[in-house]
Amino acid sequence: MHAKGPARRLTAVLLAAGIGALSPGVTAPLALAQPSIPADEGGHYAEPPSVDGGMFPAASDQPDKNYVQEIGCVRRAELDDNVVLPNKPWGQQYLRIEEAQKLARSATGGYAGKYSSGEPVKVAVIDTGVTPHPFFQGRVEAGADYVKNVPPGPGLEDCDGHGTEVAGIIAANPTNPEIGFTGVAPDSTIVSIRQSSQNYKPAQEDTAQSNDAEDPPAGDSEKPGDGGGGQPGGGADRLIAPGTGPAQDSPGRQQGEADAAGTVDTLAQAVAFAAKVSGVKVINISINNCRAANGIITDPEKRLQAAVSDAYLRDIVVVAAAGNTGDTCKQNNQLDPKVPQSIVTPPWFADHVLSVAAIDQTGGVADFSVHGPWVSVAAPGTDIISLDPAKDSDKLANRTVEGNGEPTPIQGTSFAAPYVSGVVALVRAKFPDLNAEAVINRIKSTAQHPAAPGGRDNFVGHGVINPVAALTATVPEEEGMAAAQPVQLPSDLPPTHEGDQTPMIVAFAGAGGGLVALGITLFVIHTIRRNRPEPT
Known part of the structure; x- marks a missing residue:
């Protein structure tokens, strides 16, 4: 028993x-998909609403309030003042920029960033201003100033140091053959528009008014200047070694901070102004606003969306940094990519914006680069070399002094965006008949697509830009042919045996x-x- x-x-x-042998196709379910939460039930959505034409921003090129300087402008460190950075930036080599410039020059009569007629491609840089560095060779034009109009003209003071570095990646042209660094489109012209500054603060009489401003939640960044080594009244401590701007390791140039100049509304006004400047064909925006996704769009964002859409319809390619993560700008690493934790504008308006993620020297997406279904392409965004933004400097910069006083490399999606803007300038010079939509499509279709369905993912978008291919490839849509479809390439392995089971x-x-x-x-x-x- x-x-x-x-x-x-x-x-x-x-x-x-x-039973298992008789039913080989029956398996136990491993997991259930996570359902998306509708927006009206507290969920978030990835796509913005349609453009509201009635929200177009008022035309203005003036500050929204009275700002006064409270932090000293960026300056060079006394140590190693004579250091010259002769090496070529890795990003410049990775993208084969000089080879692309040769192709552009051969096609346009000896220029990289000029039409065959000799007219330069104009790139509007909406940022913290652009210092007229000698390596620009006089190709910087005054635009508008939403902070404070001071000599030498609107947009030509870069107290923070950020905008000059961005513009340098686009258009710098060092004449010293021993310097390896060069801008992507070294014959293009920069139109400088100073829209924000972390060194200028609202005057006391405007402080109360700023608290009532209608802007999206701006807590999605670190405090302005935390990465710069300077505090209010402490300009003497803001040293550059060998020279750069502050806060490169934070979520970027955020808008709507109570103690800094720059709001989403003035950003919308700056885009509207740039779109009306004669000859501008590219707008670079390396500043943005990151906020928690909550299923709504604010009025200032509607105005920014309308301005970006208007620029697109005016045949202008708008390039924007995808944004950097931070303590209050959460990475979009949730299960459902269409239900993001954070929204970044203007990249959110992907129908009319070419948004740029950052990669590092491994070729992979940088850990600080914000993911999202709106990411278009990617470009180098770490270990940056660009122009020293300090006034009267003729040097380069590859370091920034952060809050702990230690020099750190320059990095951020802020510096990936100008690589793309420079390539767009080269493409517009070689293909002057292509409209903004076709130029954007050429940049996307010739990128190094990731191994993802459809050749696109939420990390690098359509992939890392390929400047040489953007200037030489045959794009089917431009030839009236059907768009290329992604196919699975054969491997060296023998074909699988699909025998009778x-x-x-x-x-x-x-x-x-x-x-x-x-x-x-x-x-x-x-x-x-x-x-x-x-x-x-």
Whole structure:
């Protein structure tokens, strides 16, 4: 009688084995998909609403309030003042910028960033201003100033140091052959528009008014200047070694901070102003606003969306940094990419914006680069070399002094965006008949697509830009052909054998049936033996 339990357990196991063999296609579910939460139930949405034409920003090129300077402007460190950075930036080599420039020059009569007529491509840089560095060779024009108009003109003071570095990646042209660094489109012209500054603060009489401003939540950044080593009144401590702007490692140039100049509304006004400047064909925006996604769009964002859409319709390519993560600008690493944690504007308005993520020297997306379904392409954004933004400097910069006083490399999606703007300038010079939509499509279609469905993901978008391909490739849509479709390329392995599975199924079924029969037989024999009379 003691064998009764084991025999039954053996029979159950054998029956399970037989059923499993007879049903090879049946498997247990591993996990259930996470459903998206509708916006009206507290969820968030990835796509912005349609453009509201009635929200177009008022035309203005003046500050929204009175700002006064409270932090000293960026300046060079006294140590290593004569350091020259002769090496070529890795990003410049990675993108084969000089090869692309040769292609552009051969096609346009000897220029990189000029049309064949000799007219330069104008790139509006909406940022913290642009210092007229000698390496621009006089190709910087005054635009507008939403902070404070001071000499030498609107937009030509860069107290923070950020805008000059951005513009340098686009258009700098060092004449010293021993310097490896060069701007992507070194013959283009920069139109400087100073829209924000972390060194200028609202005047005391405007402080109360600023608290009532209608802007999206601006807590999605670190405090302005935290990365710059300077505090209010402490300009002497803001040193540059060998020279750069502050807060490059924070979520970027955020808008709507109570103690800094620059709001989403003035950003919208700056875009509207740039779109009306004669000759501007590219707008670079390396400042943005990152906020928690909450299923709504604010009025200032509607005005920015309308301004960006208007620029696009005016045949202008708007390039924007995808944004950097921070303590209050959360990375979009949730399960459903269409339900983001953070929204970044203007990249959010992807229909009319070419938004740029950052990669590092490994070729992978930088850990600080904000992900999202609106990311268009990617470009180098770490270990940056650009112009020293300090006034009267003729040097380069590759470091910034952060809050702890230690020099750190320059990095951020802020500096990936101008690489793309420079390439757009080259493309517009070589293909002057392409409109903004076609130029954007050429940049996307010639990028190094990631191994993802459709050749696109939420990390690098359509991939890292390829300047040489952007200037040489045949784009099907431009030739009236159907767009290229992603296909799975064959590998070197032999093809998989897709043979008939019936013999294997029959064999397993037979083996399973035999095991079941054996189990039944053992069970019957055991029962008969158990019921047989004991011998006397």
